[in-house]
Amino acid sequence: MGMLSLPRFLSCGKKKDFSFTFEGDTSCTDENLERGNWANKSEYLLSMVGYAVGLGNVWRFPYLAYQNGGGAFLIPYTVMLALTGLPLFFMECSIGQFASQGPVSAWRMVPLFQGVGITMVIISTFVTIYYNVIIAYALYYLFASFQKVLPWSECFSWADELCSKTRIVSDCNTTFNGDIIRANYTFVTANNLTCINGTMTYKPVQFPSAQYWNKVTLQRSSGLDETGRIVWYLALCLLLAWIIVAAALYKGIKSSGKVVYFTALFPYVILLILLVRGVTLEGALDGIEYYIGTESNITKLMEAEVWKDAATQIFFSLSTGWGGLVALSSYNRFHNNCYADAILVCVINCATSVFAGFAIFSILGHMAFISQRPVPEVVDSGFALAFVAYPEALTQLPVSPLWSFLFFFMLVLLGLDSQFAIVETLTTTIQDINPTIMKKLRGPITLGVCAILFSFGLVCVTQAGIYWVNLIDHYCAGWGILISGSLEVVGVVYIYGGKRFIEDIEMMIGKKSNSFWLWWKMCWFFITPVLLIAILGWSLSTFSDATYGSIVYPVWGNVLGWCMIIFSVIWIPVVAIAKICRTEGNIIERLVRCCRPAANWGPYLERHRGERYSHMTEPKDKLEIPAVSAIMY
Numbered sequence: 062m063g064m065l066s067l068p069r070f071l072s073c074g075k076k077k078d079f080s081f082t083f084e085g086d087t088s089c090t091d092e093n094l095e096r097g098n099w100a101n102k103s104e105y106l107l108s109m110v111g112y113a114v115g116l117g118n119v120w121r122f123p124y125l126a127y128q129n130g131g132g133a134f135l136i137p138y139t140v141m142l143a144l145t146g147l148p149l150f151f152m153e154c155s156i157g158q159f160a161s162q163g164p165v166s167a168w169r170m171v172p173l174f175q176g177v178g179i180t181m182v183i184i185s186t187f188v189t190i191y192y193n194v195i196i197a198y199a200l201y202y203l204f205a206s207f208q209k210v211l212p213w214s215e216c217f218s219w220a221d222e223l224c225s226k227t228r229i230v231s232d233c234n235t236t237f238n239g240d241i242i243r244a245n246y247t248f249v250t251a252n253n254l255t256c257i258n259g260t261m262t263y264k265p266v267q268f269p270s271a272q273y274w275n276k277v278t279l280q281r282s283s284g285l286d287e288t289g290r291i292v293w294y295l296a297l298c299l300l301l302a303w304i305i306v307a308a309a310l311y312k313g314i315k316s317s318g319k320v321v322y323f324t325a326l327f328p329y330v331i332l333l334i335l336l337v338r339g340v341t342l343e344g345a346l347d348g349i350e351y352y353i354g355t356e357s358n359i360t361k362l363m364e365a366e367v368w369k370d371a372a373t374q375i376f377f378s379l380s381t382g383w384g385g386l387v388a389l390s391s392y393n394r395f396h397n398n399c400y401a402d403a404i405l406v407c408v409i410n411c412a413t414s415v416f417a418g419f420a421i422f423s424i425l426g427h428m429a430f431i432s433q434r435p436v437p438e439v440v441d442s443g444f445a446l447a448f449v450a451y452p453e454a455l456t457q458l459p460v461s462p463l464w465s466f467l468f469f470f471m472l473v474l475l476g477l478d479s480q481f482a483i484v485e486t487l488t489t490t491i492q493d494i495n496p497t498i499m500k501k502l503r504g505p506i507t508l509g510v511c512a513i514l515f516s517f518g519l520v521c522v523t524q525a526g527i528y529w530v531n532l533i534d535h536y537c538a539g540w541g542i543l544i545s546g547s548l549e550v551v552g553v554v555y556i557y558g559g560k561r562f563i564e565d566i567e568m569m570i571g572k573k574s575n576s577f578w579l580w581w582k583m584c585w586f587f588i589t590p591v592l593l594i595a596i597l598g599w600s601l602s603t604f605s606d607a608t609y610g611s612i613v614y615p616v617w618g619n620v621l622g623w624c625m626i627i628f629s630v631i632w633i634p635v636v637a638i639a640k641i642c643r644t645e646g647n648i649i650e651r652l653v654r655c656c657r658p659a660a661n662w663g664p665y666l667e668r669h670r671g672e673r674y675s676h677m678t679e680p681k682d683k684l685e686i687p688a689v690s691a692i693m694y
Contacts, residue, residue, distance in 0.1 A: 092394045093665060095496045096161055097314060099392050104318030106402060108389055111325035111478025113380050113410040116195065119475065120446045122378065123352060123418035125370055127440055130361030132353040135415070137362065137371035142411055145592050146375040148584035149546060151403040152553060153381060155566050157390030158399050161665035163489035164384030167391070169659040173652070174552040176636030180545045181384030182490050183629045187537040188383075189483040190514055191530045193306065194521040196476040197298035198448060199469050201278060204298075206465040213273035214456040220276075225266040227432060234260035270453035278448070282524040285532070285618045289524025296522045300515060306480050307511040311504045313488065314392050317481050324474045324481075329413075331471040332420050338464065339423030348426020351436045352418050372596050377538075379410055382546030385482045388489040395669045398570050421451065428454035444527075447472060484510065528609055528618070535607040536622035541629050543597040548633065550590045556656050559585055568664070568671065 091098045099105040126134040160167045165178035205212055216224035230246040233256035237244065241257070249256060275281045282289045309320045339345050346354075361367050380386060390399060422440075428450070429436045441450045455464045488507055492499035499506060521529045553562055562585075563578055606619045614622075637655070644651040663674035 093161055093392075095500065096492065096665070097392060097500075098394055099314055100318055102397070102402075104314070104321065105389065105393060105397075106406065107321040107325040108314070108318065108478075108482060109386070109402065109406045110409050111321050112385050112389065112482035113378065113406055114325075114328075114413045115378075115380075115475055115479040116447070116472065117374075117378055118410070118414045119417045119421065119472070120443055122374060122414035123421045124440065124443075124446065125374055126415075126418055127352050127422070129364075129367040129370055130359065131351065131357030133357045133359045133361055134367065134371065135353070137368045138375065138411070141368070141372040141375045141592075142407060144584060144588050145372055146379045146381065147403065147407050148581060148589045149376075149381040149550065149593075150379050150386065150407055151400060151581070152550070152562075152585065153386035154390040154399040154403050155562075155569070156553070157387035158393040158395070158397060159565050159569060159664060160662070161391050161395075162387075163391055163493045164387040164486065165490050166493040167387055168552075169662040170557045171552045171656060172640050172659050173637050173655040174548060174556070174633075175640070176633035177545050177548045177552065178384065179632040179636060180541065180630050181382065181387075182486065183632070184537055184541050184545070185383050185385065185483050185486050186514075187533055187625060187629065189480060189487070190518045191521055191533045192476065192480055192483065193302045193514070194295075194299060194518055194526065194530055196302045196473055196480065197295055197522065198278065199472040199476060200298040200301060201295060202448065202452065203466060203469040203473060206462050206469060208462060211452070211456055211461050211465055212277070213270040213452055214461065216269050216272070220269060220272050223264070223266050224269055224272050226269060228434070229264045229266050230256065231262045231264045233257065233262065268449065268453045270456070271449045274444075274448045279527050280524045281527060284612055285525055285528040285614055287525055288520075291519060291523050292526070295526070296519060299518055299522055302477075302480075303511045303515040303518075305477060306484055307508050309477070309481055310484055310488065310507050310511075313503050313507070314389075314485070317485065321478060321481070324478050328471045328474045331467050331474075332413075332417055334467060335464070335471075336416070336420040336423065338458070339420055339427070342423065342427035342430075342458070344427045344430025345423040346426065347429060348422035348424070348436055349419060351426070351440070352422035353415075369596060369599055372592060373600075375411075376543070376546065376593075376596070378414065379407060380479070380482075382542040382549065383483070383486070384490075385486045388486040389482055391489060395664060395666065396569055400566070400570055421446070424454045424458075425450065428457055431457045484514075528612075528614070531609045532607050532614065532618060532622050533625065536626045537629060539626075540597055540600040540604065541626050543593060543600060544630055544633070547590060547593040547597055550585065550593065554585045554590070557658065564673070568669070568673070 090100070099108075126132075126138075129137075156167050156170070157163075160169070162169070163178075164181045165175060168175035168178045215226070232243060232245050233249065234241055235244050235249050235254045235256055236242075237252070237254060244254070246256070246261075248254075278295075280289070280292050309317050340349075376382065393399065422436075425439050426436055429439045432439065439450055439454070440446075451468065452465065455461050455468060458464050484507075487510055488499075488503070491506060491510075492503075520526065521533075523529075553559070559582065563581075567573060607614045607622055640655045641648070641651045644654050646654065660676075664670050
């Protein structure tokens, strides 16, 4: 029973330090009553792990490791984790927790750079549209697995003459009437002849899973020009994916924090099951040898491309530069140890990537063994791995529908965790515009955001949908994030001030020695920004128009892609110019004032401000001007 004892003063985290309440009042569980806090640290850590550990850990890292020297790739991967990934991850977690603000409002620290936050949010919006489409693909395969025979296990009625599970000989050299001739394989078999070893050429056949992916799942058209109709079952799967996201986020972190206990942890159970099953199969060791064993090539470390791939994978795998880390950390209690959290999440993320590679390559090795092909011929990445190569490998296993269900269920959970955080980034930005209204209408606003994003995603479930998914991914999920990440480090360290930033962190986690900060200073002041700018330069210099396999996009498609990325990053100079124009004084005075923290920058709650921020004004409940310009206050 609830206690009706004498009232007492409890610190409830309002702007005023104390409020009059009753013992047992659950509203006092939050330190920050306006924005709310994570119910406990486990929910925060699981949400961060779920955000960082996504589809790329399963379908991109293993292939990159195999392609870039196998086990040798772990050396540049670990180095880049220490030099770029971890410093930026720790920085973003600290910013969000210190200010209790999302990725846009947190730039009160350097108002001139507030456009960086807007860029993060816009790119996250583009990405969340197509990311849920990928989850819809996984849901479709999940439902398709509820059959006694997997529909892509053989060349059924939807297949053409190029569909085959084994290689088909086209022609070869053979001995005929004492002479060695080159003959069609039909002629060879008709005359009971045999091919001379090493002289056979093969037809360009496709696995059943490849044709099922293109002809049945996607009903893929010839190109971006041919939109075709909406694939109704993919549209329903997309709707289901958005319903799950909306339900999980209906009460914000209060509901999503409970969901992640399952969605963040259960994929590890499935990965372990797949790994145990995989390593018991014939040929599994061959696959693992190519992934990270004796086939590793240490000489690959001499190639700059390998180090660039390692840095890029770390940057995108940890989800830095998207704004999500700032948003999730903004719901932490002020004195949470964000330093330990950052290290823990980064280590878990990278360990998951390596672990997933064993589960993937063990079963691909078995597939190569069964189909009598070398391992490199069955290895792929991205969509080709998740929806072609691995599903094909699963058909080789006994009780294949069970393994297929587990694999695609894991993909769905991995995708949903990341999607929760991306959408939370958008709703957190809306909350920072008007916390009072958001607190009252969080549920309906979340439903509205999900409904709008669902409608935008319908173009991605047409017959040309895969081309749209690839187009958005190619232009929006690339160097735009590298720009925001690079400017983030420059803005915090060189304009706001690295020393001041470290003092802010110490307000949260306690005073640390100079030796403690030595490594972080080296990274933040020099190593991390230099590496990010180098990767950005490399990405821009090697950037090419979008293609999907051998299909070239039309000119208007690439123009549209450039428009999307320009629309994302243009807010950086636009907001900076707007800030300068609205400030008084000559140009130098305006620049200086725009580079100083805003009057309301600092810890959200009055009792956390101390002497350093005792001068600050109360955080405003809403932004000064409406629409897009509103986020520029």
